[in-house]
Amino acid sequence: MDRFAALNTFILVAHTGGFSAAARELGLATSSVARLIDALEEKIGAPLLNRSTRKVTLTEAGRAYYEKAVKILSDLEEADNTAAARSSEPAGLLRISAPVTFTNLHIAPLLPELTRLYPRLEFDMRLSDATVNLVDESIDVAIRIGAMEQQANLIARKLSMHExxxxxxxxxxxxxxxxxxxxxxxxxxxxxxxxxxxxxxxxxxxxxxxxxxxxxxxxxxxxxxxxxxxxxxxxxxxxxxxxxxxxxxxxxxxxxxxxxxxxxPGAMDIGIYAVYQLNRRGSSKIKAFTDALSIALLDAQSSRNKHK
Structure with missing residues (x-):
């Protein structure tokens, strides 16, 4: 059994709440996903999931295992990112969470140039005006607008003022x-x-x-x-x-x-921030994206100030 493939499958099943949904995202048969989870539970010697006809949920052991599994895969990806940053241009999949309208106005116009500059970079855009959990949603970087509270496990890079x-x-x-x-x-x-x-x-x-x-x-x-x-x-x-x-x-x-x-509506000290996990701070693909967005936002702010 490929343990990393099994971990990734387990995390996806837990996140989507079902074998079928996870199978669709992985491009596998539902039976293959079920067999991977069965093999993982047999290897561990404990049930990780409660199975029902409507939804799959985590057992108590499954919740503890899920947290560790997410960290393991996160650390592995960070190790890959660090090695890639030292040896090559930004590459791989960058998962971005951002507000819908803000993305249409300020992020979407950047994507053609970013893909031209970094042809090995891919984007997975998750658009929502709600605040998402970066770990649970497997997000590399989130764009957030407003006041920002410091959190020990997150880096919040201020990209621009906001009014x-x-x-x-x-x-x-x-x-x-x-x-x-x-x-x-x-x-x-x-x-x-x-x-x-x-x-x-x-x-x-x-x-x-x-x-x-x-x-x-x-x-x-x-x-x-x-x-x-x-x-x-x-x-x-x-x-x-x-x-x-x-x-x-x-x-x-x-x-x-x-x-x-x-x-x-809240605090006066607000801005537009790029938020990512502490263990992603060496990621060249996050840096390439946030640098480009910061420059674009500052240029737009300068242009608005000239016409006030």
Missing amino acids: RYICASPTYLAQHGRPVLPEDLMKHNCLQFAYAAGRQIWHLQSGARMEEVQVSGNLSVNNSETLRQAALRSMGIALLPDWLVHADIQAGNLIRLMEKYQVN
Whole structure:
């Protein structure tokens, strides 16, 4: 039995919750996947999976084994990456997690040039506006936007500053009036990004003064492009990133409101970060990708600043 193949198969079965789903990703027959897991359990002498007609779950021993198996394969990949970084150009599969709209605007345009520069580099893009677990999802690098808490097992490289604007369409403002003070927002239909369940608080800072406003509205959505489209169609006031609405504001399709305030749903110290596991810090493929994205973001920021 190929132990590394068995470990990889076990991790995939645990992640997908079934033999059939794992088999599809591996390009194997379901029976072959089942035999690999059976052989692994026989070798270990303990059941790793609870099998049912609906879903496969980890046993108590399986959960402990899963954590160790993930680390083993992660360490092996890091060893490969380190050796490759010393002897050749970035190569292999790079698994990236990133927000949907941000990827379409800022990452997708980089991919043709990156593949031209590094023809042996492959990309597996996992697009979601939710925060993913890098280990559980086998992600090499995640792009995250907002405040970043330091974690012992992760490196967070700040790629760019990040700013959010309060904005609305001219039509909405003509119909409902223009908010001037933070408390005025409570009288308006505030379109919200679904950061979490429960009430939404916008923090507005001007100089040393910080104010909190509880906003409400008839739309909450976990995708910034959908929120932008709602604002453009005069549904209400939205809090959106500068990199998404700068062109709309320049064209007059959206009006930036309360410009003297810095506004965020949470902390004011925010940015665009590349996050990866500590044991990936020597990866040449992560460095090639994050370097290119950082340069592109800084260029875009510089261009927006010229037109403010």
